[in-house]
Amino acid sequence: MTAATLPRSFDDGVLHVERDTARLVGGWCPDCRKAAFPLTPVCPRCGAGTRRRLLAAHGVVYARAIINAPVTIYPAPTTIVQVDIDGVRVGGMLRNGDGRIGATVTIAPLVMDSSGEQVTAYCFDQQDPPDA
Ligand SMILES: [Zn+2]
Numbered sequence: 537m538t539a540a541t542l543p544r545s546f547d548d549g550v551l552h553v554e555r556d557t558a559r560l561v562g563g564w565c566p567d568c569r570k571a572a573f574p575l576t577p578v579c580p581r582c583g584a585g586t587r588r589r590l591l592a593a594h595g596v597v598y599a600r601a602i603i604n605a606p607v608t609i610y611p612a613p614t615t616i617v618q619v620d621i622d623g624v625r626v627g628g629m630l631r632n633g634d635g636r637i638g639a640t641v642t643i644a645p646l647v648m649d650s651s652g653e654q655v656t657a658y659c660f661d662q663q664d665p666p667d668a
Pocket residue numbers: 565566567568569579580581582583584
């Protein structure tokens with residue numbers, strides 16, 4: 537059995553899609569030795585040239601907000617989280633879990649329709665069980 541192949545990324549500069557996985561595209565500064573997101577040609581801290589680097593596949597929830605209205609394909613309520621990954625903070629929708637502060641989440645591919653074409657975006661899936 538072969539893994540499913542995802543549609544192309546909604547933006548190759550933000551999300552790298554390969555077969556059935558998706559990873560965020562960040563920058564790496566060889567001078568600061570720190571990551572940045574999104575990828576920019578120069579480091580936002582020191583101005584040195586950056587290199588393209590895929591961020592880790594998982595992170596830790598820093599903050600969350602619960603939206604009590606439908607958001608795109610999600611019914612209300614929808615949880616939006618800010619996640620610390622490789623020292624940078626990235627926002628996105630939480631597909632499952634309670635999004636409590638400190639929970640471990642992974643980047644998950646999210647297939648969406650964009651002007652009649654299927655594309656892959658991203659969301660977060662919580663790995664730790666929700667608080668009881
Ligand atoms: Zn730098």
